[in-house]
Amino acid sequence: MTIPNSLDPGLYELLVTAGLGNVLDGTEASGLTTVTADVDSEDVAHVLTQHIASAVSNALQSTPRDGQIELANRILNSLPPAELETAVSPGPRLLTSVTAAQDTAAPRPSTPLSDVALFTNSRLDPQLGSELRLEMASTDQIDLLCAFVQWSGIRVLEDALRAAADRGAKIRVLTTTYIGATDRKALDYFVRALNAEVRVNYDAQSTHLHAKAWMFHRKSGYTTAYVGSSNMSRAALVDGLEWNVRLSRNATPSLLDKFESTFDTYWDDSAFAPYDPDRDADYLDALLAKNSGRTGAGTFDFSQLDVRPYPHQSEMLDGLEAERSIHDRHRNLLVAATGTGKTVIAALDYKRLKSSPTDQPSLLFIAHRKEILEQALRTYRDVLKDGSFGELFVGGLKPTRGRHVFASVQSIARPGELLKWGKEHFNVVVIDEFHHAEATTYRRVVDHFEPRELLGLTATPERADGVDVAAAFFEGRVASELRLWDALGADLLVPFHYFGIADGVDLRSVRFSRGRYDLSQLDKVYTGNDARAAKVLASVHDKVTDPTQMRALGFCISVDHAHYMAQVFNDAGLPALALSGESRSDERREGLEKLRRGELTCLFAVDLFNEGLDIPMVDTVLMLRPTQSATIFLQQLGRGLRRADNKAVLTVLDFVGLQNEQFRFDIKYRALTGLSRNKLERNVRTGFPFLPPGSQIVFDRVAQDIVLTNIRKQLKLTTRDLVVDVRQHKAPDIAVRDYSVGTYLREAERSLADIYAPSARTFEGQKRAASWSSLVDWAFPAERGTASSEDDEILMRRVGALTHVDDxxxxxxxxxxxxxxxxxxxxxxxxxxxxxxxxxxxxxxxxxxxxxxxxxxxxxxxxxxxxxxxxxxxxxxxxxxxxxxxxxxxxxxxxxxxxxxxxxxxxxxxxxxxxxxxxxxxxxxxxxxxxxxxxxxxxxxxxxxxxxxxxxxxxxxxxxxxxxxxxxxxxxxxxxxxxxxxxxxxxxxxxxxxxxxxxxxxxxxxxxxxxxxxxxxxxxxxxxxxxxxxxxxxxxxxxxxxxxxx
Incomplete structure (x- = not known):
């Protein structure tokens, strides 16, 4: 690139050279600020290659034609080692093909194999279909990734495809049943006529593949690829208003690497199943009909298909296995959002527990509604491929064999019924929605049975009344928990658009202790705060497409606050209702029904809908109270993440004020994103560029400043702040000598990095290794043990090298x-x-x-x-x-x-x-x-x-x-x-x-x-x-x- 004489304000990626250095000096003198950065060691070769290529290109273009080869050879001969084979022969000439003696060279694409191009089907461009046919004439392998494949597209390319197949070219096709647009005839032709391998993703709900791409592999190394908007249809390949970019191995090697690796990853993903027309035609027809809305989808029996876990479900199953085999824990709690396949995991777990096909452990599956039990029974039958597995015990249905029972809690916990079953009758007991376990009927069942394995399933281990079932039944331990990021990445939940909005409220003087604000003081700040309420209303109108059609949940700080916000919305023409634990059960049911029917736009609640309540139609969440609790934050967010018809995205409005200096934003945002604190700070600053598809996190300028300042404070957590935190989180009944690092980290929601990340800390003039014992000594000086030596401190600084040990x-x-x-x-x-x-x-x-x-x-x-x-x-x-x-x-x-x-x-x-x-x-x-x-x-x-x-x-x-x-x-x-x-x-x-x-x-x-x-x-x-x-x-x-x- 030519070095400019002056630099305009803006972004650059210019390698600093002697010439540019002089320009930078002049720029600084003119009052502009310049910023330079070291090139990452892994990128140096790439950056230097670009720079040298540009310099050589400029030099060659300014050299007369008869001197260009000489200049090129001088440059090449200066490289170590200076091999004669790199010298350019007179001409210059290009090798264009190598063929067997009896063959003629294949026709060439219009675009040179080493170049890139953009095809728009304009008058000046070759038709995409024509160019693809020319590419096929010399390819050794064709890879096609297309959302749908139609016979009209095959017709356009048929002769070229057949010629490539006859020549021995390998053909691989990846496609989907998305919107039912694929023609089975086209896939059958690929397999039967072209001997191609075809793999289909049948899951149209969770996989929205829109990619359209071809790769033409050549053993000569001159591989090319096309990426763009054209599906395999006549309109897309001939005369549609389509844009497609042609890439080449020579010009864009890193993009071809990414194409190849991504295609291979899709190819080997179990979500794409091999297609065999003789075996799969009826299944494909049924799904294409179903996904396109045509009739005929009900003629195929789906029950005998293999049920394979998603990666996130495999991870949860491994977590359960670790609890049993490594920790010898056989009462386990599994936590995952509603709609992410908890019952499938339970069924797959039961399948793992079977020691042989004939040895099926006795099973009791408990839920509170008949439709849940019927669905669970179907799931177990599908996973086990056993249509006769299990019996229902609900309503008027009673089990006759009693080995594998799917029972409502009301049926099995009836007086006199429970005692009919021996305590050890069931080897495996699974309880759905385990957060209800403190209820009398559930508790009676849990206390009665003594199975080999107890598995609780829940979306929310914390109940609305504050009872934590993980603590009450599982020693405070969750065996396996589905990370929100994994569920979103697997497209199991609806994407969210999260907006952090500054509300103008200053909470710095509100009392804050052990991670919580004083609720009564918060109530006084929020209830009756008309300016903040106006900000909430304005934000709803600004961010929600049509507030009159929204179905929202608003999470408030108190009953008074909920009633106040409901009145504000009603006065603004947005029908709303306040509900709390004080509301009668029929009032709560009626409120939810009105929200479902669209008679209400918002329910304002006080800790009522934090727990697992299945309300998939909620499309908007208003976070009207500050919380640094990751559990509460994710529970509130999760109320709106369930998929529903005509629901494309969940809108989340989180109102952010100036916080007490001890308040921590990093806890909930790290729980949301899974990012480390360092990466979190960078993502808040740059707008979270690497979110799961469809999701967005956006802060207004003021909210971003508040959050960034708070997170940076945590990044630079002072020793004094940490010592105070250690002191505050020690429970009165725990002796200092028994105060462990694990206890503190769990109570304070901190990580080992907070303890060991710096190599040393200084407190009140004393410098020591960053360690738990140092923090305890400083937090409780009266309990301080023997002083450590200088050698002790040197070794203590290496203890952090063991923070990963896990076997x-x-x-x-x-x-x-x-x-x-x-x-x-x-x-x-x-x-x-x-x-x-x-x-x-x-x-x-x-x-x-x-x-x-x-x-x-x-x-x-x-x-x-x-x-x-x-x-x-x-x-x-x-x-x-x-x-x-x-x-x-x-x-x-x-x-x-x-x-x-x-x-x-x-x-x-x-x-x-x-x-x-x-x-x-x-x-x-x-x-x-x-x-x-x-x-x-x-x-x-x-x-x-x-x-x-x-x-x-x-x-x-x-x-x-x-x-x-x-x-x-x-x-x-x-x-x-x-x-x-x-x-x-x-x-x-x-x-x-x-x-x-x-x-x-x-x-x-x-x-x-x-x-x-x-x-x-x-x-x-x-x-x-x-x-x-x-x-x-x-x-x-x-x-x-x-x-x-x-």
């Missing part, structure tokens, strides 16, 4: 190494000992035995580490598994997390092999003693939020296959490349470790061990693009981050 074997081993009466013989060869040792001395400044003995003599240090490991054990949901083959004797476990030092020590570096973990920086390591290649992969290589040139090097194709890029020097024919490809035959192993990013809230991010893998395929050279088949499927949460597609 039970390692947790026990580390505790034993620190607390056992003495270290065992042979400790120098104990790999657990090596892992713990190198965590504190990465470069191994002393022997393993001497180092561990040093740690064991420091009681404050040992107490700190044991407390941390106990907390990690309590919250762990990891299901680790020992590795096989050469790695069977190592302490490494698949799905567990390890620091770089731990995993390298666990592979024998520093014991079995020479070297120390702290000196290894590469992402690949060959371990001779174990005959193992270890790959350390960072998914997000650049520190930037989005870096398209680096994102698609390493990614999960699906849960079983991982795409990995080798080091840039590795070729297919090198000794290393051959070892990778033939490792099974050669008797060596491969193990993968993957982390999301280089750094996180606690500093350097740990790696998750994916376990061993086997070579599947490879393409390219220097670097190699290798697909590895994992011996164990990836953990779901990491897969959701590692996969290339949404």
């Amino acid at each position: 039970p074997d390692r947790l026990r081993a580390y505790r034993d190494l620190l607390t056992a009466p003495e270290l065992p013989h042979g400790i120098e060869e104990n790999l657990y000992a090596a892992m713990l040792f190198f965590s504190f001395w990465p470069t191994g400044t002393q022997g393993i035995r001497a180092g561990l003995e040093d740690l064991r003599t420091r009681p404050r240090f040992v107490s700190e580490v044991v407390d941390l490991l106990t907390y990690r054990e309590q919250i762990s949901r990891t299901l680790p598994r020992a590795l096989d083959g050469h790695l069977a004797a190592t302490p490494l476990r698949s799905h567990a997390q390890f620091s770089r030092e731990e995993l390298l020590a666990g592979l024998g570096l520093g014991t079995l092999d020479t070297g120390t973990p702290g000196t290894i920086r590469e992402g690949v390591k060959w371990l001779p003693s174990l005959q193992t290649d270890a790959f350390l992969v960072t998914l997000k290589k650049s520190e930037a939020d989005y870096s398209p040139t680096t994102l698609y090097r390493d990614y999960a194709v699906n849960q079983d296959y991982f795409h990995w890029e080798s080091q840039s020097t590795t070729s297919a024919n090198s000794a290393t490349g051959r070892r990778y490809a033939t490792h099974v035959a050669g008797g060596s192993s491969v193990v993968l470790f993957v982390r999301r990013a280089k750094t996180g809230d606690l500093g350097t991010e740990p790696y998750t061990c994916l376990g061993t893998a086997k070579f599947e395929s490879a393409t390219g050279s220097r670097p190699l693009q290798i697909v590895w088949k994992l011996d164990r499927a990836m953990p779901v949460d990491l897969f959701l981050e590692a996969k290339a597609a949404a």
Whole structure:
């Protein structure tokens, strides 16, 4: 790019050069401010390539034609190594094809293979259909992704498609049943006439695929692709007003990488099912008819189809398994929003509990309505593929066999009925809507039965009366909880548009203690505040399409506040009603019915609809009271996230005022988004660019300033603030010596990063390592123990390196190494000992035995580490598994997390092999003693939020296959490349470790061990693009981050 003589105000991405430096000096002198930033290390090559290409292009264009080749060769010969093969031959000439002796070259597309283009079906553009036919003439593989495929589009391309198929080109097609627009005849033609592979996403409700794209793979490397608006129909391909961009491997390699990786991820996603006309034609016809509104959808029986869990449901099932197998807990609570498939999870969980097809544990499923029981029974039958499974016990229906009973709580809890069933009659008891469990009838059932497994299902563990059923029945523990982000990403809930609106209210003087405002003082601030009420009304008219048609819930601070807001809305012509716990049950039912019928636009409530109430028609939520409780915030939001007909989005208006300095916005926004505090601050500032599809979070300028200031305060949380917080959250009945880090983190809704993220803290002139014991000493000086030495403090600063430890074997081993009466013989060869040792001395400044003995003599240090490991054990949901083959004797476990030092020590570096973990920086390591290649992969290589040139090097194709890029020097024919490809035959192993990013809230991010893998395929050279088949499927949460597609 030419360096400008002057710079206008605006955004730039100019590499600073000597010439630009002079311009910057002049710009600063003229009163403008310039900002420069270091190029991320992962992007340097790309940025320099762009700069050099521009400079070379300018130089060549200004050089006479007869001197251009000479200049080009001078430039090429200056590169290391200066290989003669790169020199340009006289002409210059282009190689355009290579064919067998008897063949002629295929016709070429109108657009050069190395160029990009935009096709708009204008008079000057070639027709898209014509250009696609020319692309097909030379392709080796065709990939088509299209929302719908029609026979009229096949007709336009039929000859070219058939010629490509006859030539041996592989054809893959991904499509959907969206709006029933696909023609089955077209898919049948692809499969039968072209021998193509076709996969169909049959879920038209939750998958709205609008993409239209082609990729034409060429073994020559000149792959091209088309992305745009054209479905496979005649109008789209010939004369429609369509826009399509043509991409090429040469001009846009990173976009082709993304296309290929995303297509492969879709292809291997279980949501896209292989289509076989002989097997699936009737099913496809039925769904196409149903989704298009045509008749005929009711002729197909859907009950015998496989029920497979969504990724988020698999993760919840794994959470339940961890509670049972790792923690030996058999009374478990599952929390997920209404409409996200809790009953399906319960049925899949029951299927897992079956030890064999003939051994079906006895089951009692309890709900409070007949229609819920009927639906649950259908779900279990579908999951088990057993149309005779289960019996209803509701109304006049009674079970005869009594092995698998779906009962209403009213029926089974009747006086005299419950005693007919033995306490251990049912092996598995599932209770739907478990937040009702404190009710007399539910409590009677829960207290009576003693099953092997009790599973509670609820959307809201906190009831309106303040009872927390997790605390009352499950020792305060939720076994598995569906994150809102995952449900939105899976399209199980309606998207939301959240607006943070400044209301002009100043709450800085309102009393605030233990995370809550004084309700009576808040009531005085809000009730009767006409200016704020006017702001609420104005915002409703501004943000809601038609307020007279909305169905809203408004969450208020008190009964008086609810009545006041209802009066304000009624006076403004928006019919509203106030309800509270004081309202009679018939009044509440009538109020909801009026809202459903559209006779009311808003119900104002006081803690009434926080709990699980199924009101899917709610399309607007008004948050009229401040809360930093993540639970309450998500419950209120969740009241409107249920899908309903003609409901495209939930509108959320959250009114934000100036808050008490102890109030924390980060808690609820982190719960909403799943972001770390650092990322949260950046997202608030930049407008949340990476939300689930369809959702938006928007702050007005004043609200954004309030939230940003508050979050930045939490990012820079002072030691004094933290010490006060630690003191305030200690319950009176807990002794200081028993006050654990886990207790504090749960009570204060904080994370380990708050304790260990900085390496040191200073309080009242005393500088100490950032640790729990330091905070307790400062918070309770009268209870302070023995002073720590300087060496203690140095070691304490490394305790944060253990905050990720999550597998039970390692947790026990580390505790034993620190607390056992003495270290065992042979400790120098104990790999657990090596892992713990190198965590504190990465470069191994002393022997393993001497180092561990040093740690064991420091009681404050040992107490700190044991407390941390106990907390990690309590919250762990990891299901680790020992590795096989050469790695069977190592302490490494698949799905567990390890620091770089731990995993390298666990592979024998520093014991079995020479070297120390702290000196290894590469992402690949060959371990001779174990005959193992270890790959350390960072998914997000650049520190930037989005870096398209680096994102698609390493990614999960699906849960079983991982795409990995080798080091840039590795070729297919090198000794290393051959070892990778033939490792099974050669008797060596491969193990993968993957982390999301280089750094996180606690500093350097740990790696998750994916376990061993086997070579599947490879393409390219220097670097190699290798697909590895994992011996164990990836953990779901990491897969959701590692996969290339949404």
